[in-house]
Amino acid sequence: MEERDREELFSKRIRAGKRTYFFDVKSTRSQDYYITITESRRHQKDDGFVYEKHKMFLYKEDFDKFMDGLKEAVDHVKTELMPDVDFTQFNRDEDEFGGTDLKWE
Numbered sequence: 001m002e003e004r005d006r007e008e009l010f011s012k013r014i015r016a017g018k019r020t021y022f023f024d025v026k027s028t029r030s031q032d033y034y035i036t037i038t039e040s041r042r043h044q045k046d047d048g049f050v051y052e053k054h055k056m057f058l059y060k061e062d063f064d065k066f067m068d069g070l071k072e073a074v075d076h077v078k079t080e081l082m083p084d085v086d087f088t089q090f091n092r093d094e095d096e097f098g099g100t101d102l103k104w105e
Contacts, residue, residue: 010025011023018041018042019040019041020040021039022036023036032060033060034059034060036055036057036058037056038054038055039053039054040052040053
């Protein structure tokens, strides 16, 4: 297989203050697909900025379990721990801030 077969097939960037999240769809040599989720955080250094990155790999057999678990955790915070918070106040216009927020229905 050529290296281009494992390049990113789709990429979504979400800016969130000093953090940026990347959701990248990639393929394996056998044409299977997976997602990498990367958190990049900017830190001030003496001579400028440095970026600290953390990456996780999400494989197709875990897509549904991951989404179910994430949705359940977010819903718990919204309904049980912070029911009085209007979370729509955190939604930002993509053009204004250069990124989008994650939204669940």
